[in-house]
Amino acid sequence: MDVDLVGLAESLVAEAERANERRLLVLSGPHERGYDALESILDTLPVGITETTLVGPDDRLRCEQIPQVNAGDLLGTTRDVIAIDAHEELQPNALGKVVGAVDGGGLLVLLVPPLEEWPNRRDGFDASLAVPPFELDDVTGRFKRRLVETMRAHRGIAIVDLETDRVESDGLTDPAPRRANDTPTPPPDHRFPAAAYEACLTTDQVDAVAAFESLFERERAVVLEADRGRGKSSAAGLAAGAFAIAGEDVLVTAPSSRNASELFERARELCETLEGGAAEDKPAGDSLRIETAAGGSVRFLEPSAAIAALESADIVVVDEAAALPVATLESLLAANRVAFATTIHGYEGAGRGFSVRFRDRLAESDHAVTDCTLVEPIRYAAGDPVEVWAFRALLLDARPPVEPLVADAVPESVDYRRLEGDDLLADESLLREAFGLLVLAHYRTEPNDLARLLDAPNLEARALVHDGHVVSVALLAREGNLSAETRAMMYEGGRVRGNMLPDILTSQLRDEAAGEPAGLRVVRIATHHAARSRGLGSRLLERIGEEFTAGEGSDDSDATGGIDWLGTGFGATPGLLEFWRENGYRTVHVSTTRNDASGEYSALMLAPISDAGRALRDRHADWFVRRFAALSSDAIDDLEPDIARAVLRSVDADAGPPLTLTDHEWRVVAGAAYGPGLFDVDPGPFRDLIVRYFVDDPAAVDLTGREERLLVLRALQGRDAERVAERLEYHSSGQCMRALGGAFCPIVDHYGTDVALEVRTRFVDE
Numbered sequence: 001m002d003v004d005l006v007g008l009a010e011s012l013v014a015e016a017e018r019a020n021e022r023r024l025l026v027l028s029g030p031h032e033r034g035y036d037a038l039e040s041i042l043d044t045l046p047v048g049i050t051e052t053t054l055v056g057p058d059d060r061l062r063c064e065q066i067p068q069v070n071a072g073d074l075l076g077t078t079r080d081v082i083a084i085d086a087h088e089e090l091q092p093n094a095l096g097k098v099v100g101a102v103d104g105g106g107l108l109v110l111l112v113p114p115l116e117e118w119p120n121r122r123d124g125f126d127a128s129l130a131v132p133p134f135e136l137d138d139v140t141g142r143f144k145r146r147l148v149e150t151m152r153a154h155r156g157i158a159i160v161d162l163e164t165d166r167v168e169s170d171g172l173t174d175p176a177p178r179r180a181n182d183t184p185t186p187p188p189d190h191r192f193p194a195a196a197y198e199a200c201l202t203t204d205q206v207d208a209v210a211a212f213e214s215l216f217e218r219e220r221a222v223v224l225e226a227d228r229g230r231g232k233s234s235a236a237g238l239a240a241g242a243f244a245i246a247g248e249d250v251l252v253t254a255p256s257s258r259n260a261s262e263l264f265e266r267a268r269e270l271c272e273t274l275e276g277g278a279a280e281d282k283p284a285g286d287s288l289r290i291e292t293a294a295g296g297s298v299r300f301l302e303p304s305a306a307i308a309a310l311e312s313a314d315i316v317v318v319d320e321a322a323a324l325p326v327a328t329l330e331s332l333l334a335a336n337r338v339a340f341a342t343t344i345h346g347y348e349g350a351g352r353g354f355s356v357r358f359r360d361r362l363a364e365s366d367h368a369v370t371d372c373t374l375v376e377p378i379r380y381a382a383g384d385p386v387e388v389w390a391f392r393a394l395l396l397d398a399r400p401p402v403e404p405l406v407a408d409a410v411p412e413s414v415d416y417r418r419l420e421g422d423d424l425l426a427d428e429s430l431l432r433e434a435f436g437l438l439v440l441a442h443y444r445t446e447p448n449d450l451a452r453l454l455d456a457p458n459l460e461a462r463a464l465v466h467d468g469h470v471v472s473v474a475l476l477a478r479e480g481n482l483s484a485e486t487r488a489m490m491y492e493g494g495r496v497r498g499n500m501l502p503d504i505l506t507s508q509l510r511d512e513a514a515g516e517p518a519g520l521r522v523v524r525i526a527t528h529h530a531a532r533s534r535g536l537g538s539r540l541l542e543r544i545g546e547e548f549t550a551g552e553g554s555d556d557s558d559a560t561g562g563i564d565w566l567g568t569g570f571g572a573t574p575g576l577l578e579f580w581r582e583n584g585y586r587t588v589h590v591s592t593t594r595n596d597a598s599g600e601y602s603a604l605m606l607a608p609i610s611d612a613g614r615a616l617r618d619r620h621a622d623w624f625v626r627r628f629a630a631l632s633s634d635a636i637d638d639l640e641p642d643i644a645r646a647v648l649r650s651v652d653a654d655a656g657p658p659l660t661l662t663d664h665e666w667r668v669v670a671g672a673a674y675g676p677g678l679f680d681v682d683p684g685p686f687r688d689l690i691v692r693y694f695v696d697d698p699a700a701v702d703l704t705g706r707e708e709r710l711l712v713l714r715a716l717q718g719r720d721a722e723r724v725a726e727r728l729e730y731h732s733s734g735q736c737m738r739a740l741g742g743a744f745c746p747i748v749d750h751y752g753t754d755v756a757l758e759v760r761t762r763f764v765d766e
């Protein structure tokens with residue numbers, strides 16, 4: 001080989017060391033030559049085998065090797081050199097996870113096919129985007145084209161063409177030598193020991209530790225946000241140690257104990273510094289525990305155990321909070337003094353439930369909240385070119401437009417726009433705004449989603465733009481239109497990628513024909529927070545409906561038309577159910593388990609366009625109404641009553657069986673409403689009536705919100721009267737049951753047959 005590859009790698013590393021930055025070396029060309037080059041580089045660089053990792057399919061070097069799917073193992077760890085073999089495939093998520101693990105002074109190496117060809121090759125990841133009925137050939141290469149373009153445009157990235165033996169770019173930036181880091185100093189008035197601050201590596205970390213001092217007071221919460229590798233876990237550990245030294249019992253929780261290791265490391269070091277090795281580190285089962293001379297402690301419990309033990313702790317620290325379900329975070333908020341540390345950008349595809357949903361709940365709580373953001377990286381210098389490139393290429397920092405640009409947007413001021421892949425690729429700011437809005441509005445968006453948006457044949461995006469800026473955006477997926485073979489396979493228990501609605505309607509709800517009509521699922525919709533509640537989201541759905549109604553019916557399956565139904569599935573909340581209902585969508589199913597990430601039950605809704613779509617919606621609405629009462633006392637017996645009310649109200653009013661209570665059942669119900677009868681002897685007819693009442697939503701039946709919740713909790717979900725009385729603030733279970741009878745009076749008045757009304761006259765003077 002003519003080019004002095006080894007010399008280039010050495011210069012890159014020398015420069016990286018000088019600046020405490022990283023460098024990226026792209027080796028493009030035939031697979032084997034890539035490995036030959038990599039091996040000679042690794043043989044020469046003064047880097048230990050233990051500090052090197054190969055991320056790829058084969059164990060080909062004398063160093064640690066992990067496949068891309070396990071790239072998450074590198075999160076929170078540090079390596080001098082990481083090489084990614086992207087010949088067989090490149091998973092965008094793996095790239096995002098790996099980039100943060102390379103140490104300052106280190107090298108990231110990317111083995112790729114010749115750059116000109118790479119975007120035109122379909123790889124293993126692309127295969128995952130070819131969801132039925134689409135084929136691999138339908139997948140495009142825009143994401144890779146974007147990677148190549150940004151690699152060529154960014155600093156600090158060397159590109160070598162191994163086929164032509166040419167250095168396309170040497171990636172050298174000739175950086176100024178790094179300034180010696182100023183040693184951070186403790187804040188002037190501090191309550192933690194100075195050693196807690198002296199252990200900090202950056203001024204940001206000092207500020208973060210200081211933020212924890214607010215937890216000396218009651219009813220306080222601290223929120224620590226940072227990109228990966230800013231030292232937030234360590235800051236939390238120093239604070240936890242300082243509290244333990246002061247005699248407090250600190251309970252630490254995180255998705256797994258592995259996530260909390262840095263925190264315990266710092267806490268233990270601090271306790272040892274201050275107590276001269278007195279701190280005890282006792283592994284007890286799977287929990288870590290540090291105890292101090294003052295009787296304080298730092299201990300780890302898994303989230304569910306931590307929730308059960310909140311009462312016993314003085315202070316609760318939640319690390320990697322964004323990766324926990326919102327429901328779990330809410331339960332942890334019951335702690336009086338609590339801190340949440342979380343990653344804000346999606347290296348890990350970590351949940352954004354934290355910022356999206358939990359923030360509101362935190363603001364509503366009684367805690368005074370202290371916020372702190374750590375910006376300065378710890379593993380490498382700020383402004384590191386590899387991080388800058390990764391953020392840009394993977395849009396890890398994509399943001400919606402700044403508020404003033406869209407603050408005046410109203411339905412009359414906006415244009416409807418199809419966001420075609422090529423437009424998005426060509427217009428960086430359009431892509432950033434649209435993707436940024438999707439990311440901000442959803443709790444789980446990751447680099448793979450960017451690739452999907454650009455390349456997946458089943459996905460489309462639409463937006464409302466105000467003065468050229470995206471103010472509302474929707475991500476749409478084509479579903480259904482599946483062959484008889486695929487449908488049979490699903491019906492028999494096989495899985496099909498994409499196609500969420502047909503999949504659930506077929507495999508769970510046993511409708512083999514559900515995948516036949518063609519649909520369009522609104523995967524995600526978001527309006528800029530500065531312009532919500534002005535009808536923009538509804539306008540966007542309306543325009544989408546118009547566009548796809550144009551070519552109604554599955555016979556005509558050309559690019560825009562050929563759609564039988566619009567649909568959606570999302571974590572159900574009363575507000576969202578109302579939003580979709582207002583826009584013509586009707587509920588056909590509620591999931592029987594809570595979503596892992598959001599902690600919510602999902603609702604599936606359909607808005608038919610063609611006759612085939614209407615038939616699909618109608619039969620599923622009918623089945624849903626028929627099964628709802630039985631579900632309520634079983635799989636969804638803990639569905640929040642306000643969600644149950646909203647779910648039933650958003651079912652098509654014509655759906656479900658007619659009321660068929662026998663004369664005897666009417667006597668039982670009317671007897672409980674107006675006389676001495678009891679709900680408990682025969683709940684069935686009561687439940688049928690309640691479901692009918694909610695689905696019809698008749699104005700003539702006058703019930704309060706509290707009465708409706710009572711109907712759900714006691715009668716549909718069959719919960720214990722005493723608990724229901726407590727929750728709805730009735731004086732006693734007796735009063736609660738009397739109120740239940742009372743709630744049935746207007747229902748009997750409205751629906752009751754002559755037999756029922758006769759019962760009423762026995763007890764009421766008319």
Ligand SMILES: CC(=O)SCCNC(=O)CCNC(=O)[C@H](O)C(C)(C)COP(=O)(O)OP(=O)(O)OC[C@H]1O[C@@H](n2cnc3c(N)ncnc32)[C@H](O)[C@@H]1OP(=O)(O)O
Nearest residue numbers: 441523524525526527532533534535536537538570575579
């Ligand atoms: C498949 C999915 O993507 S479901 C997830 C939807 N997206 C999100 O939750 C992201 C955050 N939220 C948003 O971006 C917006 O609130 C959207 C997209 C839900 C609605 O967009 P908007 O432009 O505000 O819609 P629009 O003005 O037409 O309708 C608003 C009405 O919907 C209802 N609504 C929507 N969301 C909520 C909510 N979270 N809580 C209460 N009501 C809500 C209300 O009735 C509201 O009217 P109001 O504010 O006068 O009470």
Ligand SMILES: Nc1ncnc2c1ncn2[C@@H]1O[C@H](COP(=O)(O)OP(=O)(O)OP(=O)(O)O)[C@@H](O)[C@H]1O
Nearest residue numbers: 076199200201228229230231232233234235262378
């Ligand atoms: N004060 C400190 N003293 C010693 N080492 C530190 C300190 N702060 C951070 N580090 C080291 O820097 C790296 C990143 O720190 P830490 O894990 O706390 O950051 P983080 O923001 O939680 O990062 P990640 O999200 O990647 O886990 C770790 O290897 C940690 O050991």
